[in-house]
Amino acid sequence: MVYLLAALHGGMLLILLSNLVYLYRGRLRAVLNEPPTVSVLVPARNEEANLPRLLHSLLAQTYPRMEIIVYDDGSEDATPALLRAVDDPRLIALRSEGPPPGWVGKVHALYQATRRASGELYLFLDADTELHDPEALRRLVERFAALPPDSILTGLTRLRGGGKLLVSLVPCAILLGLPWPLVRRVRLKTLAALNGQCWLIRASDYHAHEPHHALPDEVLEDVEIGRYLKTKGLTPCLRDVQGDVSVYMYPRFSEAWRGFRKNAYLLMGGSPVAFAGLFAFFALAFLVAPWVSPWLLLSTYVLKATTDLYARFPVWIPLLTPLSYILGALLQVDSAVSHWTGRVAWKGRRVGS
Structure with missing residues (x-):
């Protein structure tokens, strides 16, 4: 399990570094x-x-x-x-x-x-x-x-x-x-x-x-x-x-939750099978990995802190990395259930998957 999670984090680190170089060269x-x-x-x-x-x-x-x-x-x-x-x-x-x-x-x-x-x-x-x-x-x-x-x-x-x-x-x-x-x-x-x-x-x-x-x-x-x-x-x-x-x-957290609820399930594949696979990946990489090894805990913080600071978020956002990922997981589940039950709406209109 440790090696699998280390490989996942190593792959994401390589993607992140390559993207940062790509953006720098694209100026x-x-x-x-x-x-x-x-x-x-x-x-x-x-x-x-x-x-x-x-x-x-x-x-x-x-x-x-x-x-x-x-x-x-x-x-x-x-x-x-x-x-x-x-x-x-x-x-x-x-x-x-x-x-x-x-x-x-x-x-x-x-x-x-x-x-x-x-x-x-x-x-x-x-x-x-x-x-x-x-x-x-x-x-x-x-x-x-x-x-x-x-x-x-x-x-x-x-x-x-x-x-x-x-x-x-x-x-x-x-x-x-x-x-x-x-x-x-x-x-x-x-x-x-x-x-x-x-x-x-x-x-x-x-x-x-x-x-x-x-x-x-x-x-x-x-x-x-x-x-x-x-x-x-x-x-x-x-x-x-x-x-x-x-x-x-x-403007506020509650509207962010409703807005992302509309899209999160679709971003996770838009079908029960795809959602299950991508949710398992998300949970392993960001919710399970920090408990398996202190190095993976550090990696979880480093990955999120790097994207947060590059995107110019306040410094307190990366400090709350675990909370962001927990909220993200709960949001994904809420989005999936809302799509499955036909309860997704945005700006007064029903949204279907």
């Missing part, structure tokens, strides 16, 4: 002689608390060739009024009363937004994001321009807001769960993902494959779109954009 930006036109595409449902912050940061951008398309997915709060109040020709506000049968709301919203987009590049942002300064969009485009032509940029964003003990598991999963240097080298589609909070793609590549239309009912649409586009010859490339983009995922 390059290209010089833009002729900046391409950019369509910023934002889905919004009941986002009155977040939209003012995002729109203020977008409208402050100095990037010369930009349009902002916000698609209101049947909001029941002040979101429509907030959009009507903005007097700027760069903003295009669209609205529907909800998705048609067979579509997830966010997927439908983004698909419809791309019908109106005219940019050469599409930047997909969640409504709870914020660009840090007026040059942030230019830096994102410069990073994208430095990538090979068959690439998609997906961002490791700065995570803010409440529920940090749970939210800190997001960069942990991104940096420990997927060896990003192998995404381009290995053809397996499972070695790919996107972070739906922030990703950038050429409009021509998007429309050649229409990922939202191809995956209309995917709740975990960003991961599945990354895998789908990889099968079409495109490569998702993770870049550290923490200096450019923040995401205010949840």
Whole structure:
């Protein structure tokens, strides 16, 4: 048992180190002689608390060739009024009363937004994001321009807001769960993902494959779109954009729990068999291992502390590593049971697996 757990931790350490080197090497930006036109595409449902912050940061951008398309997915709060109040020709506000049968709301919203987009590049942002300064969009485009032509940029964003003990598991999963240097080298589609909070793609590549239309009912649409586009010859490339983009995922712990409950089971495979296998891996690696050997206890702290500090969480978060993992395990079980019993809901809508 000790050797098995040591091998698991050794593998995760290698993945983490390779990803950190990969991100360091990916800091390059290209010089833009002729900046391409950019369509910023934002889905919004009941986002009155977040939209003012995002729109203020977008409208402050100095990037010369930009349009902002916000698609209101049947909001029941002040979101429509907030959009009507903005007097700027760069903003295009669209609205529907909800998705048609067979579509997830966010997927439908983004698909419809791309019908109106005219940019050469599409930047997909969640409504709870914020660009840090007026040059942030230019830096994102410069990073994208430095990538090979068959690439998609997906961002490791700065995570803010409440529920940090749970939210800190997001960069942990991104940096420990997927060896990003192998995404381009290995053809397996499972070695790919996107972070739906922030990703950038050429409009021509998007429309050649229409990922939202191809995956209309995917709740975990960003991961599945990354895998789908990889099968079409495109490569998702993770870049550290923490200096450019923040995401205010949840204001408090209770909302973080409800939000992750929607996705955790799907991230764990979305079927009872896959969930059982991945949950066993999680439990062995992070809940059992620390009790088997003091070195594995140290390794558990080192892995989580490294991802926490890289993701700029407060120092008290890695100190509470065991609590984060216990909460993560309980959340996974709650998510699985909620999906099995059909009790998953988000923003007033039932969510199915």
